[in-house]
Amino acid sequence: MIALLMRDLRLAMRAGGGFGLGLAFFLIVVTLVPFGVGPETGLLARIAPGILWLGALLACLLSLDRILALDWEDGSLDLLATSPLPLEGIVTMKALAHWITTGLPLVIASPLFAVLMSLPGAGYAPLVLSLLLGTPALSVIGTFGAALTVGIKRGGLLLSLLVLPLYVPTLIFGAEMARRGAEGADTTTPMLMLAGISAGVIALLPFASAAVLRVNLR
Incomplete structure (x- = not known):
């Protein structure tokens, strides 16, 4: 499984689906929003949680078609499906590789992008935590x-x-957690909902993805 994960990470980098693409798109979104809504700091601070989460979601969306397409094109997917490795584990490793190359860099860079959006200082930690809890769900759903x-x-x-x-439930609770954190309100409820969504999709969707792949590979 580790060898498969490392292989997928190398393929993601070579195919242009690495962290650079997602970060560049995220930066473009954060840079263009002030031009569209105006430079008013108060307005930017109010919409920052939603814009940052929407940018992260769309950045994750960019590279979803590369998760399985490369293996399908060169026939590797058929070999993996007939290998001793469980297909559910293979799908999980591919989702993990996507999160490492796309979601994790967005989590790390989010405080810098939050500065560009004038997010209040109290909202930085809830924003990072919300992305850390929510982006794995985006990768698993995308897989x-x-x-x-x-x-x-x-x-x-x-x-x-x-x-x-x-993606909508993850977006709603992720942005709500970041918004409440920026306002100094309690973030427990959206945090628990976000963690529950991620835990649920990680537990269930690999089996659904494996079942769909078995049908498509027949």
């Missing part, structure tokens, strides 16, 4: 969507349409 659309030519748009509705 499920990639399994549904694997083998479909130009399936990137279909993949986005499939996973975006599933």
Whole structure:
């Protein structure tokens, strides 16, 4: 499993789906928003939690089609499916590789982007914690969507349409946790909901993704 994870990390970097793409997109979003809504610090501070979370979500969305597409194109996916490794474990490793190359860099860089959005100092820790809890769910849900659309030519748009509705609960509670933290309010409820969503999808969706892949590979 570790060898598979390292292989996927190398492939993600070589294919241009590494941390640089997500960070660049996140930076573009954070930079353009003040031009669109104006430079008023109070307004930026109010909308910063939602904008930062939306930027992170869209940045994760950029590289979803690469999770399984490369293995499908070169035939590696068929070999992995017939290997002694459980398909559920293979799907989990691919989701983990996506999170390491996309979600984790966004978590680390989020305080810097929060400065650009004039987020109050009290909101930095809740923002980072919310992204740390929520981005794994984005990667696992995205892997499920990639399994549904694997083998479909130009399936990137279909993949986005499939996973975006599933991303909504994570976006709602992640942005709410960051907003409450910035206002100095209690963040326990959205934090628990966000952690529950991530735990639920990590526990269940790898089995659904593996089942879908078995159907697509027949």
